[in-house]
Structures are given as structure tokens and as C-alpha cells.
Amino acid sequence: MPEPPHSVDPVQLGAYFALIEVSGLLRYAIEQQLGEAGDLTFVRFQVLMRLRRTPTGTLRMTDLADAIVVSRSGLTYQVGLLEKAGLVTRAPSPDDDRSVTVTITDAGRALIAEVLPGHEEVVAQQLFEPLSRDDARTLAALLEPVRDHMRAAPPRSAAARRRRNAP
Amino acid sequence: MPEPPHSVDPVQLGAYFALIEVSGLLRYAIEQQLGEAGDLTFVRFQVLMRLRRTPTGTLRMTDLADAIVVSRSGLTYQVGLLEKAGLVTRAPSPDDDRSVTVTITDAGRALIAEVLPGHEEVVAQQLFEPLSRDDARTLAALLEPVRDHMRAAPPRSAAARRRRNAP
DNA sequence: TAGACTCGCTTCGAATTCGAAGCAAGTAGG
């Protein structure tokens, strides 16, 4: 029987599968380390990391959800936990009464500082052990444009709503 | 204050973040397509794809769990659903009465054939649109060794148990 | 400024995920 034409060739398929496997395995290893080191999940860790990167340590809920690629309701849940643990603060935005801003606390920063070395250790060993410095540069140069390309599509959290009342 | 030494340099960090973001965004896009096209999740799709690749269409539960990077109990749940839907079959292994083998059915193959074109479309557009053919080759050449390196560590499903009754 | 829409977030219920514990089968040492 005639094979249907493929829009993905074997080389691409290999890259795609490897990407999925690597990210799955990496995520698993990371999750283990974070759990042992500081009772964190990867999602909560990512929330804190993202906040820590901004000048004020603050981000809106929606931007946070888009950044770490999680549903809005999922983020509400996780930020609730982080707030209860005293690692972040929630406050209404001064600009827009609809928005909620999340801010990392000193305790949050301290926790990150505590787990980060171990985290980097895992990433270095699992992901970068088989890669040279140049390989890492190449990998970044390949994946960053892909990320930007994917981000250019309507952002994740808005996609569902946008599809409903379609254009 | 003195910065602690980092085991991950900025370039590596960029590659790492891009990898996480890309895999998250890609997975989301895939999940959308599979849901619309055939009421499949990515996990169930992966199960069927893995089975389809083997000569007999059969794999043991444990091997399947390791392959798609999911917990054993999670796989039990998903295979249960697939079996109920008639897409796979479960049978005790002839070699080892402890093992359960999972086999893809004709219906399973048919479903994959039905959703695969759309799936490849998504992967082509989301992941490979910004990458040349050579880029794809490079990406595979980078990630496949990483995958093999990660797989060389004790396989995921055995990790917990192995840690309990330590080395 | 009223009406209609959009936007940001939370709440809700359902589905999925994990790890711990349990059970049955296999294996090794004495």
C-alpha cells in the first residue's frame, strides 16, 4: 500500500523524539532533586525563578502562566500554595484592578538560593555532560529561535478563549 | 555580595531554558491537535506510537513506561483506558508470568494512521518551521547523545525502588 | 453613557499524575 507523504522526514523525527525524551527525563531528574532539596515541584521552582529575574521580583498572573507554560487555573493553584508557604505575595495591580501581581519574598529568594546549586548540578550532569561548550552554544542557537517562533503564535493562555469567539 | 560559582554558564542556561520552554509549548500544541483529531492525549498517543514501532506491536508494561517517561502506575491507568477503547490488548507474558504485554490492535493502528498527518503537521510547523534541514540534523546529533546519556542512568521506573534498598 | 465586548483571575469538577503499599511470580543461597 502507498505510504502517505510525510511532512516530517526521518531526521526531523529523530530530533523531535529526542527532544521529547530528553525533556521528559530532564524534568524527572529535576523534580527529584527539587523535592529532596526544598520540597519544591518544578512548576513552583519555575515560578520563583521567573519572579527572581525581574527587577522588582513581580509579575502578573497571566504573564507568569504564559512564561512557564501552564494553565491560568493551574497557576492560581500553585501561587496559592506558594503564598501560603510565604514564598510569594499576591496583590492587586495598581494599574489595572483586574490584574493580580505576584512578588517573590525574601524567604522565596532564600529558598531559591538554597536549592539552586543542586539544581544546576543536576542540569550540568544530566543535560550538559555529553555536550561541549560549543555544543551548548549551538543548542541554544537552535532552540531560542524555535521558542520565539512558538511564542509568536497566540499565547497559550489566550488561545482557548480566542478560539471560542473565533476571528 | 559574592556570587556563588555556577556549574551552569549563561550560554548553557539559555539552552536549558529554551529546551524547557520549547518542549512545554510543543507538548501543548500537540495535545490540542490530538484532542481535536482523535480524542487522544499525548501520553496515549505515545503509547500507541511506541507499540507501532516494534515488529510485533507488543511491549512489556515496564519497558513502555520507561520509553515514554511515565510512572508505572500512570501507565497502568492509561493502558487501562486504551484497552477499554479497544486500541490495545493486554496479556500475560509467556516468558514471565509477572509481566504483562501490551499489543496495539488494528483499531489502534487505524487511529494512529488517522491522526498522524495532522500530528506531523503540527510538529513541522511549530518545531521545524524555523529550522533548516541541516539544523534539524544538528539538533538530532546534539540531543540523541544526551538522551542516551540520561538513559544510561538507572531507568526511571526502577529509580525509586532502587534508592529504597540502597546500593 | 449605555450596551456589548474583552480581559484577568478564580472556582469548580473531572482527568491525570505520582509514590507508597500490596501481591504474586521469579531467583539465589544454604
Place this chain on the structure above:
DNA sequence: CCTACTTGCTTCGAATTCGAAGCGAGTCTA
């Protein structure tokens, strides 16, 4: 053969995830 350990899978409860629905605030247009 018996005991102890390992292995493969499932069951269970708890945690996490999502999308749909709801609510209040903002925006645009006639």
C-alpha cells in the same frame, strides 16, 4: 526445599492539571 530478596504490575490516596463557567473591571462604539 525454604527463606530472603528481587521484579512486574496494580491499587490506593493525595496532589496536580486542565478547561469551562462565573465574576468584576476595562474598553470601545454608537
